[in-house]
Amino acid sequence: MDVENAKAQMRKGVLEFCILGILKRGEAYPSDIMSTLKEAKLIIVEGTLYPLLTRLKNDGLLTYRWEESQQGPPRKYYSITEDGIKFHSELKNTWDELSYAVKQSQKLQ
Amino acid sequence: MNKTISINLGGSVFNIEEEAYQILRVYLEKISANFSGDPATSEIMSDIEARIAEIFHDKNSDKKNVVTRQDIEEMMQIMGRPEDYKMDAEDTNKSAPQESANAPRNNKRKIYRDTDDAVIAGVCSGLSHYLGWDPLVLRLLIAFLTIVSFGFPGVLGYIIFWALVPAAKTTGEKLQMRGEKVNVENIGRFVNEEAKSAADRVNKFGKNAAQNIRNGSGDFFRGLGRVFSVIFGLFILMIGLGLLGSLLSLMVFSEFTAFGIDGSNWEALNTVVFGNDGTMWVLVVGIILLLAAPAVALIYAAVKLITGSNKRIKGFALSLLSLFIIGVLLSVYGGVKTGKQFSRHAEETSTTLLAQTNSDTLHFEVIPDSIFFGRHSKNNDFTDLIRIENDKIYYGEPVSVHFEPTHNAQCKVQIVRRSEGPSMEQAGLLTRNIDYNYHVVNDSINVGAYFTTPRSDVYRGQNIEVKVFVPIGKYVSFGQNSSWITWHNEEDGVLRMSEDGLENIREQEDRINEHSGEDNLEEHHLRVTDDSVVIKTGNLEIKTRRN
Numbered sequence: 111m112d113v114e115n116a117k118a119q120m121r122k123g124v125l126e127f128c129i130l131g132i133l134k135r136g137e138a139y140p141s142d143i144m145s146t147l148k149e150a151k152l153i154i155v156e157g158t159l160y161p162l163l164t165r166l167k168n169d170g171l172l173t174y175r176w177e178e179s180q181q182g183p184p185r186k187y188y189s190i191t192e193d194g195i196k197f198h199s200e201l202k203n204t205w206d207e208l209s210y211a212v213k214q215s216q217k218l219q
Numbered sequence: 220m221n222k223t224i225s226i227n228l229g230g231s232v233f234n235i236e237e238e239a240y241q242i243l244r245v246y247l248e249k250i251s252a253n254f255s256g257d258p259a260t261s262e263i264m265s266d267i268e269a270r271i272a273e274i275f276h277d278k279n280s281d282k283k284n285v286v287t288r289q290d291i292e293e294m295m296q297i298m299g300r301p302e303d304y305k306m307d308a309e310d311t312n313k314s315a316p317q318e319s320a321n322a323p324r325n326n327k328r329k330i331y332r333d334t335d336d337a338v339i340a341g342v343c344s345g346l347s348h349y350l351g352w353d354p355l356v357l358r359l360l361i362a363f364l365t366i367v368s369f370g371f372p373g374v375l376g377y378i379i380f381w382a383l384v385p386a387a388k389t390t391g392e393k394l395q396m397r398g399e400k401v402n403v404e405n406i407g408r409f410v411n412e413e414a415k416s417a418a419d420r421v422n423k424f425g426k427n428a429a430q431n432i433r434n435g436s437g438d439f440f441r442g443l444g445r446v447f448s449v450i451f452g453l454f455i456l457m458i459g460l461g462l463l464g465s466l467l468s469l470m471v472f473s474e475f476t477a478f479g480i481d482g483s484n485w486e487a488l489n490t491v492v493f494g495n496d497g498t499m500w501v502l503v504v505g506i507i508l509l510l511a512a513p514a515v516a517l518i519y520a521a522v523k524l525i526t527g528s529n530k531r532i533k534g535f536a537l538s539l540l541s542l543f544i545i546g547v548l549l550s551v552y553g554g555v556k557t558g559k560q561f562s563r564h565a566e567e568t569s570t571t572l573l574a575q576t577n578s579d580t581l582h583f584e585v586i587p588d589s590i591f592f593g594r595h596s597k598n599n600d601f602t603d604l605i606r607i608e609n610d611k612i613y614y615g616e617p618v619s620v621h622f623e624p625t626h627n628a629q630c631k632v633q634i635v636r637r638s639e640g641p642s643m644e645q646a647g648l649l650t651r652n653i654d655y656n657y658h659v660v661n662d663s664i665n666v667g668a669y670f671t672t673p674r675s676d677v678y679r680g681q682n683i684e685v686k687v688f689v690p691i692g693k694y695v696s697f698g699q700n701s702s703w704i705t706w707h708n709e710e711d712g713v714l715r716m717s718e719d720g721l722e723n724i725r726e727q728e729d730r731i732n733e734h735s736g737e738d739n740l741e742e743h744h745l746r747v748t749d750d751s752v753v754i755k756t757g758n759l760e761i762k763t764r765r766n
Contacts, residue, residue, distance in 0.1 A: 140270065155299025156270065161254065164263045183229040183269045 121152055125162060127205060128152060130190060130198040133172065137189035163188060171197050223285055229265065229272030235286040242291050243271075245391035249301035271298065328398035331387035332380075340381045348396045378455060379513070382520025383536040452524030459517030466510050491605060491612060493557070494677040502553030508546025512539050561639040561680055565646035571659045573630035580713065581630060581689060582663035583620075584698030586656060605678075611654075611671045618655075618668060618683045622695060622714075622721050625688040632659050632687050639680040652676050655683050668700075689716040 128150070132143050140163060144156050166172045171194035174186045190198070223234045226243075235243065250267060254260040274294045275286055333344035336354065343361060347354035365374055387396045493499040516539050573581075606613040625631075636653045640646030649672070656667035670683050689695060696713045714721040 140266075155303045156297055157250070157267070157299035157301075157304040160266045160270070161259075161263050161304055164259045164266065168259055179273070183231055183272050185273075186266065186269075 122158075124205070125152060125158070126166065127198070127201045129159075129162065129166065130171065130194055130201065133188055133190040134195065134198055137175075137187045139177075139185050139187050143188070166194070170194075228275070229269035231272045231276065233272070233275055233286050234284055236288065239286055239288045239291045242288065243286075246291070246295065246301060248391055250304050253301065253304045267298070267304075274298075329392075329395040330384050331392055331396040332384050333393075333396060334386045334388075335393075339377070341386060342377055342380045342384070345384065345387070345396060346380070348398070375513070375517075378451075379516045379520050382523045383516065448524045452521045454521075455517050456521030456525070459514045459521055462510060462514040463518065466507065466514065490607060490674070491678045494675075498553050498556050501549050502557070505546050505549025505551075505553055508542050509550055510546075512543035512546060515539060560641050563640050563643050563646045564637070565640065565643060565650050566635055566637040567647070567650045568633050568635045571632045571634075573632065573659060573664075574661050575629070576662045578662050579692075580662070580694040580696050581687070582696050582698065583687070583701055584663065584665050585700040586665050586667050587700055588668060607674065610674045612674055612676070612678070613669050613671050614678075614681065615669045618666070618670060618685065620666065620685040620687065622687045622689055622716065624691050624716050624718055624720060626691060627688070628690050630662070630687070630689060630693070632657075632664055632685065635684040635686065637680070637682050637684070646679070649676055649679050649681060653681050653683065657685070689721075691716050691718060695721060 125147075128147060129143060132138060132146050140156070140159055143163075144159055147159070163172065167174060167188070171191060172188050173191050174188045176184045177187050179185050222237045224237055224240045226233050226235055226240065247264070247268070251260060251264055254263055257263075271294055274297060275290060278286075278290050278293070328349050330349045331345050332341035333348060334341040336344040343357040344354040346352075347357050350357075361377060364376075385392075387393045489495050489499045516536075519535070519539075605615070634655060634657060636650040636655070638646050638649035638653070640649050652672055653670050654672070655670040658665050664687060666685050670681070672681055687695075692715070694713050694715050716722075
């Protein structure tokens with residue numbers, strides 16, 4: 111079992127949950143989302159983010175608007191939808207359960 | 220000094236160094252490949268391009284107008300390696316060991332044509348990268364194959380490969396062709412090497428000459444090549460369509476007359492040769508695939524040559540190859556299975572001695588029949604020579620008659636029944652099942668022009684040979700039907716048996732005429748009897764019928 115790979119899989123699993131969480135606080139530009147995630151050391155490169163955002167948007171959990179930028183091309187600002195909020199709260203329940211389970215199991219050892 | 224290229228990325232125009240451009244393009248290609256099949260690909264890609272454009276803008280804010288390799292590498296620090304874009308965990312799993320592999324040769328190679336090292340179209344050099352052989356070996360092999368096979372597999376294979384396999388155009392493709400990892404380091408190294416070899420070329424030919432080749436005559440040759448490939452494409456399109464068309468018409472109209480089966484069709488062939496056991500259909504399907512797969516490949520190749528498209532339909536060549544191999548396997552299976560039915564040989568001889576008579580002439584005649592009468596030709600025409608009626612198969616062709624000299628005074632007739640079969644027992648049984656009509660009375664021999672087998676026996680190469688042993692010096696008189704089955708062309712005639720077999724009366728007449736041109740005419744004697752004319756010249760004696 112490759113430890114790097116296991117780590118990557120764990121991170122990817124919670125990534126959607128985290129993105130929804132960030133956007134629940136308000137609309138954001140991918141670089142903003144990125145900096146939060148980077149601080150949390152969840153992902154280190156931006157590449158991972160774009161396909162994920164598009165997928166969440168296509169699933170109806172996110173929406174976006176264009177905004178002109180002083181430097182470079184116009185930016186996509188993402189915000190969460192009603193469905194996204196529902197989805198997030200369900201994920202949150204699961205996360206709480208999981209994190210409790212993880213804490214408990216790690217304590218026992 | 221570096222050449223720069225102007226690109227449009229996410230709606231903004233950038234000047235980018237050529238080397239950096241190569242890297243960026245492969246980078247984007249590789250990212251895009253991660254999402255292949257995903258309908259959102261173009262949206263994701265434009266988001267990514269927009270972000271990359273933004274990063275370049277940030278870098279260019281310090282009055283620097285050109286995107287360099289350094290910028291690309293920094294951008295990749297932010298955006299991540301192409302593999303980082305993969306959405307599914309399994310993909311990471313798969314690519315992880317490949318990424319950690321250090322040996323570049325272990326990477327999966329892809330087949331491309333190597334147009335940089337091409338004699339004609341880079342087929343051999345491309346294939347040699349894939350196989351890891353020396354291209355010279357492949358070239359010699361193909362040249363040898365072409366000469367030995369009179370062009371077919373060598374040239375045809377080359378053309379098909381040419382058309383089906385795209386040329387390695389981008390740096391990424393060239394690296395993949397060599398089985399090297401497509402990553403930033405390799406691309407950079409490769410681009411440097413290319414630039415160096417281009418520089419060498421410039422040094423060799425002089426700047427102006429190289430420039431001419433690149434701009435002027437290069438275009439000319441490309442144009443000429445285009446014309447040739449269209450003409451060539453039309454040519455192989457015709458071959459492909461012709462092959463496919465004839466195959467289709469064969470299948471649809473079943474208009475083949477193999478074995479000369481009366482009202483010939485698949486049903487009859489199936490009954491006579493294959494005994495309706497399904498082997499025929501295996502063979503038919505096998506042969507269709509065997510011919511149709513190359514035909515389709517040729518048509519596809521032609522379309523690609525004519526349109527000049529270099530696109531690769533995923534899995535198309537591989538599917539055609541598999542179909543072709545299936546065709547080969549089915550044909551071999553059917554062929555071997557059918558061949559086995561013919562693997563053992565049996566023959567059975569029955570001998571009839573002729574009653575001793577005073578006559579010096581044997582009478583040979585073929586029994587007339589209503590089945591093959593008049594159909595039988597001397598030209599070995601196979602048409603109408605096998606018939607299925609009621610529960611019998613009638614064979615009109617394989618009855619052969621031979622007259623052989625014997626020192627014995629006794630005339631004899633041997634009927635040799637032959638057959639092939641899957642085993643000696645079966646072949647023997649088949650020979651005994653051959654029903655052949657002949658009768659020998661006194662000095663007249665009457666033989667049938669056909670034989671029959673039970674319908675259930677099917678065709679296993681059964682044939683009948685009639686051997687007539689004639690004492691040397693005796694005459695054989697041929698009846699009017701006998702030309703049906705003997706080599707002898709005269710309607711009727713009398714031939715004399717010599718040491719070397721029957722002597723043709725015509726030849727001897729010619730010889731006599733030659734002689735008669737000289738002065739020994741008086742040595743010839745002519746004797747006319749009741750029913751024959753005997754010519755005697757020296758020690759030759761020829762006898763013909765009086766009429």
